[in-house]
Amino acid sequence: MYEIYNSSAIEYDELVNHEDYRNNLQMFLNRVIDWKDKTVIEFGVGTGRLTRMYIDHASVVTAYDRSPHMLQRARTNLAAHSKKITLSLCDNLNIHTLNSKADIVIEGWSFGHTVGDNPGNIEQTVDNLVTSCFSILNPGGKLVVIETLGTNVDSPIEPGNFLPTFYSLLETKHGFKRYVVSTDYKFASCKDAARIAGFFFGDAMKEDILRTNKQIIPEFTGIWIKEKSDQS
16 A cells, blocks of 8 residues: 555546545535635645645645655646645654644544554554644644545445554544545446556455446545634
């Protein structure tokens, strides 16, 4: 997966451009969050798919990723918004070093990787991520965490060995509220679905797609939101 993030942004873009073909995530984010004239900091920007969902409404966006390769693709994808967005390198573990402030801090499918990179110290990693994000969040602002609840599954699941702990800590220790949306992929053909999704998710999924002749791959996405109190 990290090889893809470091060298295969075009192929990654091809995958995510088929994701959430009904635009459920964008509609949800625009329904529950007021982006108008807000300053936004985004982590794990990737190629900019999540950014495009809100950038028209925001006033200023600062977006970070730890992969120069992905940032290069994001600059191309978000070129029309170059006057209001700054794209920079930053590892999620270095959020505490930033001096910026924002009305909204958002991350997409990025903190989960950071937690997974530190399996022996999940609770401290989650604590550091949440605390660091709240330190750059203006009072009354929102922290939005977006992570997977399963791809090619029939109902939401918490995949892997560490994501269940991550999600539980967000909810039980840090007071986030969870929301779930369907973000299914839709491809022109089963062959396209197997090729494009298999590239990222692996041979087992590729074989299952071919066996079941799928053009639509079900997926669920979790959104965790917490507001920073005015007194914080």
